[in-house]
Amino acid sequence: MHDSESDNSHPMNKNEEYCESLKKIGIDAEAKPIDTDSLEKENYYSGHFTNTPAMVTNHGIIKLKGSHIDEVQIIQKG
Amino acid sequence: MAQDLNPIPWGAQDRFQAHFIVKTNHDVSEEDFLVIPKLETKGYFASKRVTGVRWKGGILADALNSDAELESMMTKLSYDDAQICIEPTRGSIRIHGKWKDSYNFSMTKELFAVYDRIASYIKRLLGSPPVQS
Numbered sequence: 001m002h003d004s005e006s007d008n009s010h011p012m013n014k015n016e017e018y019c020e021s022l023k024k025i026g027i028d029a030e031a032k033p034i035d036t037d038s039l040e041k042e043n044y045y046s047g048h049f050t051n052t053p054a055m056v057t058n059h060g061i062i063k064l065k066g067s068h069i070d071e072v073q074i075i076q077k078g
Numbered sequence: 079m080a081q082d083l084n085p086i087p088w089g090a091q092d093r094f095q096a097h098f099i100v101k102t103n104h105d106v107s108e109e110d111f112l113v114i115p116k117l118e119t120k121g122y123f124a125s126k127r128v129t130g131v132r133w134k135g136g137i138l139a140d141a142l143n144s145d146a147e148l149e150s151m152m153t154k155l156s157y158d159d160a161q162i163c164i165e166p167t168r169g170s171i172r173i174h175g176k177w178k179d180s181y182n183f184s185m186t187k188e189l190f191a192v193y194d195r196i197a198s199y200i201k202r203l204l205g206s207p208p209v210q211s
Binding site: 014022027038039042043044046048049057067068069070071072073074075076078 | 088089090091093094095096097098099100101108112163165166167168169170172173177180183184185186187190193194195197198200201
């Protein structure tokens with residue numbers, strides 16, 4: 001009984017979590033569902049740097065408003 | 079069977095990166111927009127501080143080097159946060175920092191202000207209209 005998860009806990013995607021941290025500092029941000037943006041299908045790196053990882057996991061895109069930055073993509077190594 | 083003393087890591091690691099993307103909608107010259115900072119620092123280890131920044135790269139680097147306010151903003155960042163990389167990919171230009179573990183993976187107002195200022199220079203060089211914030 002005590003080791004079960006609380007009814008109030010909601011598992012959060014990494015991009016939703018990061019979106020919340022952006023909202024906390026006053027940025028108008030909205031997390032989009034994974035695999036819905038064309039940028040997610042392109043290369044994430046230019047390949048000019050030697051420390052570019054061979055394999056990455058895409059966690060999705062966050063759309064920003066009122067900023068010079070159009071979108072934020074969350075990436076995990078491996 | 080003996081256990082491997084140096085196991086090869088596999089699978090997703092606890093290392094995250096946020097790419098701040100400026101859309102170009104067309105391919106741009108890699109030479110112009112591939113930029114990294116050369117940081118001037120003071121101190122060692124945990125007390126290492128950024129005292130100056132010189133951007134190295136194409137025309138974007140020249141624009142960033144001309145902005146004293148940007149340099150001042152970057153000297154207030156931690157050494158890790160100040161290691162910002164700008165690289166063009168197909169249809170976009172990405173601004174990102176170093177890999178961070180899930181505990182430290184968040185954004186501060188100061189760091190976002192630096193990314194946003196860099197993005198404003200990219201948009202200016204691309205000829206995009208200014209953003210009303």
